[in-house]
Every structure is written in C-alpha cells, then in structure tokens.
Amino acid sequence: MSHSISVYLIGLSNRDIIEAYSSEIRRVGEQLISSVSLLLGLEEDVLLGLHKELCKGLRANYYPPCNAPENVIGLSSHCDIRTLIVGMQDDTATGTQIRYKGGWIPIKTIPGALLINVGDVIEIWSNGRYKSVEHRVLTNKNKRRITFVSFLYPRDDAEIGPFEHLIDDENPKMYKEITYGEYFGHVRDKKLAGKTHVRATKINEF
Template sequence: MATFPVINMEKLNGEGRAATMEMIKDACENWGFFEVVNHGIAPEFMDTVEKLTKEHYRKCMEQRFKEMVAKKGLEAVQSEINDLDWESTFFLRHLPVSNMSQVPDLEAEYRRVMKEFAAQLEKLAEQLLDLLCENLGLEKGYLKKVFYGSKGPNFGTKVSNYPPCPKPDLIKGLRAHTDAGGIVLLFQDDKVSGLQLLKDGQWVDVPPMRHSIVVNLGDQLEVITNGKYKSVMHRVIAQTDGTRMSLASFYNPASDAVIYPAPALVEKEQTRDLYPKFLFEDYMKHYLGVKFQAKEPRFEAFKNMENTADLGQVATA
C-alpha cells in the first residue's frame, strides 16, 4: 500500500515547487485525500482551538451524549447499528452569514477563536483551490468563481467529538460516505485515531499528525473535473478509549451555484460530459436522504433529470 500523501506547503515557495505540485496532483487523482503541514496556521493557535473545543465538549456536550446513550440503550447492543453515528456534534456556519452568535453555550473566547480560525481556513481553502486549478490547467480563480453563485460560497464547520465506545465493532463513529460539497479541511485529534478512507477496496487509516490539516475532495470537485479527481468514501471507527476531536470545515458552492464539468477539461481530454449540470442546492437536498449510499446513483439521477429537461425543451421548440 502506498503511503498516505503528506504535503509540506513550505516547499511550494522554492525549487521543490514542481515536485510538491506533482504530489498534490497524484493525491487528488489517486487518493481524494491528502494532509498538509506548514500550511500557515500557527501551531500555538491550533493548540488554543483544540483546548477550547475539548473544554466546550466536557462542559456542554459530554453529559448530553451520555444521556442519549443511556436512553437508547446503546451500551448493551448485540447487533450492528446502521442508522446512528457514535458522535457528539454541532455546526457553525461562517459564510455567507455566520450563525456563531445564535449557537448556545459558546463562551466569548471560544466564539472569537473559532471566528479567527474560520477566516484562516477560508484563506487556506481558496489557496488550495487555486493549486488545483494550476494542476488542472484551469485559469487561476476558476473554482472559486464557480463556487461563488450570487452570495459567495457556503462555508461552515462541523465540530465533532467521538467519545470512547464500548462496541466499536457494532457502532461506527461515522458511517461510510463521500462528502457532498467542494473541499473539506479537517483539523483532527493527533492522539486518538479513527478516520479511514477506502482505497483500492481497502480501508486505510488517515494518520493523526500534530498541527496538520487533512484535505479531502467532495462530490462537486469530481463533477467539475469531469471525474479526473474523485470524492472518496471515508468513515470514522469508534475507539474504546480516548475521545477523538474533529473539526471539519466545508468550503462549498453557493446554494444557487450552477455546477457542471469545466468546458476546458472536457475539450482538453476530448471526452463528453460524463457528469450532469445542476444547482448545488438541488444536489444537497437529494444528498441528505442518501448520504450513506454510493455516490454514483446520485450523479445518475441528475444526469437523467438533465436529459429529460433537454427532451422537454426539444418537444416545445
């Protein structure tokens, strides 16, 4: 098994740039995931984010999670649970409009730190999208422009904790899925592992590394690249000891962004559009009902809708 791709972003500034860009290209084409280090977010600041996130979980979420487990009798399950994830989670929306002031129980310092963290991650996401454009031969800013819609991208952070689980063979921390959106930036616990991705039919651990950011590609990038880059199935395995922290920040298209294969790529590869054209909002509505199923039928459903729409236009012409 090839080793999980780790990209040192400092090397983009010197003579190692070409080799580093090649590593990113290979990761996007063959893994759908990579891990970045020296990405510009200060390690001390990341330590503060981690400390406050873990404190917030202990103060405000842990007891609630224990009560849910007791109520559902999850400690005593005898067979596999397929409709539930062993996670404690809440969502912070940053763009186009922040919900930070409405989320209950957040202390002022935690709100301030998460706002700053989101601003730095947004910058990193846009930098990474431009690196992808460069590798794909698309004009700089193409992906950001496609994501923009009328109000700018959707950007938010899912804050999750995965407490120790007595039956990790029967309950997943998070069931296998691909991400619906654009590009995902994950700050994960460096002591408690659990994240795995599916590569060549095998589940591979995403290594926990201190101060790294794990990057993975969502369904929208698969569509825009006409399948050159793929979104990849991944899951979280619950552990019997230690609580795993996960901050997954999703940089997604605007609700009214129109998503379709980049014409320049279709022409360059001399292929037809293998993927449909749709509104991101419509895709998300569909995705929510089928998140834990294979992605191909999702694309197929929109391809069929597109064909039907085309036929309708022909009939009325």
C-alpha cells in the same frame, strides 16, 4: 454522535478562537481552490468566482470512548457533497479511514496538519479526473476523539457540470449539468451511502 460546535466551544466563551480559526480556514481554502482551478486548466480565480465569499460551514464532532468499537461506526461511509473539506483531527486518537481498492486504510494523524478531502463537486467539475474521497470514522475503545471540519462549497446557483475542455473522444462527458443548490437539495435528506450521491449525477445512471 456528532454535536453542535455551539455546545462545546462557543458555549465555553471561545468565540474569538472560532472566529480566528475560521478566518485562517478561509485563507487556506482560497489557496486550495485557486490551486484546483490551475490543475483543471482554468484561470486561477475561476472556481473562486463560483463560491460566494467561499461559503463554508464549521462543525465539531465528538466521539466518546466505545467499549465495542468493532460494532459501532462513528460516521458511516460517505463522500462529501462539497467542493473541499478541511479537517483538523485530534492528534491523540485515530479514527478516519478512506476506501481504497475495496478495503479501508486508516489515516494517520500528524500534529499540526490539516486533512483535506476532495468532495463531489470537484469530481463532477473535473469529469471524473479527480475523485471524491469515500471515507468513514471508527470509534476508539480507550480514547475520546474530537475533530473540527470545515466545508467549502459553491453558491447555490453555481453550475457544477464538467468543464467543456475536459471532455473529448477519449474522455466523454460523464456527469449531467446541475446547479449546486439542486444537487444539495437532492441529497441533503438522504442517508450516508458511499458514493451513491455523485453516481446519481452520472449520465448513464438513469
């Protein structure tokens, strides 16, 4: 149910809008990743240095109305394999839900707000202090839904193992060292399945 942005937007001569939006997302992304660096006890520019020009992808998702939304999942449960995900949701229809204590909580749409998801990369860098967000998307019976999602991710050669200063006797190392390119290559062709991908990097999993 996900469709290329080139079909819906660039094909409609809105390229300038997309480029302007992408530029602003880059600016927001730089601020967010700099803030994450500080939260992890690093210098402000450390994590930005692991991102090549803040590598990113932009995707438009279109979910048409569905007569039986209870039987159709728009996007299966998963965590994103990126650093951060910046989403702009349709203000008129809800659909995104996050996993919490074994259940699902709907995310309310706020006009003009961006939805920020923590990805697997931050969970690994932080040695599990900050968890990637498991989420899914439901369909809507009466309304179509459109979202724009930007993916911020490191260079392929960037190491995404836990930072040493976050490892001690009370917080033992939980994840293996791996480059982002290796991690992406390992999971990109696998189906969406909750937190399966990040769990595969845990030291005690294999």
